Amino acid sequence: MYLISACLAGVNCKYNGGNNESELIKEIMREKECVLVCPEELGMLPTPRPPAEIIKGKVIDKTGKDVTDNFVNGAEKALEIAEKKSAKLGQKIELAILKANSPSCGCGKVYDGTFSGVLIDGDGIFAALLKRKGIPIITEKEFSNDNRRIIHDKF
Numbered sequence: 001m002y003l004i005s006a007c008l009a010g011v012n013c014k015y016n017g018g019n020n021e022s023e024l025i026k027e028i029m030r031e032k033e034c035v036l037v038c039p040e041e042l043g044m045l046p047t048p049r050p051p052a053e054i055i056k057g058k059v060i061d062k063t064g065k066d067v068t069d070n071f072v073n074g075a076e077k078a079l080e081i082a083e084k085k086s087a088k089l090g091q092k093i094e095l096a097i098l099k100a101n102s103p104s105c106g107c108g109k110v111y112d113g114t115f116s117g118v119l120i121d122g123d124g125i126f127a128a129l130l131k132r133k134g135i136p137i138i139t140e141k142e143f144s145n146d147n148r149r150i151i152h153d154k155f
């Protein structure tokens with residue numbers, strides 16, 4: 001079973017009310033059991049909402065509000081949902097396909113907290129939690145047609 005950032009499947013849960021729909025991800029969803037989660041909505045944040053970035057371990061939105069608790073709670077809820085589905089299906093969570101650069105779902109690179117589009121090394125709050133649980137992660141940027149077969153064979 002794969003865990004997927006809901007916005008990649010076309011769910012309008014992105015901070016601006018839109019999504020990051022990917023045809024490739026939707027194709028994968030037809031072939032594989034998947035669970036879709038949006039940790040920010042699960043953290044009781046509204047959609048649309050101000051964009052947020054990680055600054056010194058805290059998540060701060062563009063208005064200056066500290067939304068760290070929403071992000072942490074939402075990440076925990078998202079994992080719980082995935083684990084419940086995994087137990088129900090009797091399938092482990094083989095792979096998480098997450099939205100690149102997000103303060104929740106970003107893996108390896110996130111924005112630097114200045115809201116200026118600069119990326120630095122780091123993980124979003126949800127991605128960091130999944131890493132601690134040992135769940136392999138790739139972002140939609142790495143999940144291309146070129147490496148799809150390899151990923152399918154591996155997971």
Ligand code: SF4
Nearest residue numbers: 006007038099102105
């Ligand atoms: S929290 Fe993740 S799933 Fe939700 S909109 Fe942001 S990137 Fe997409």
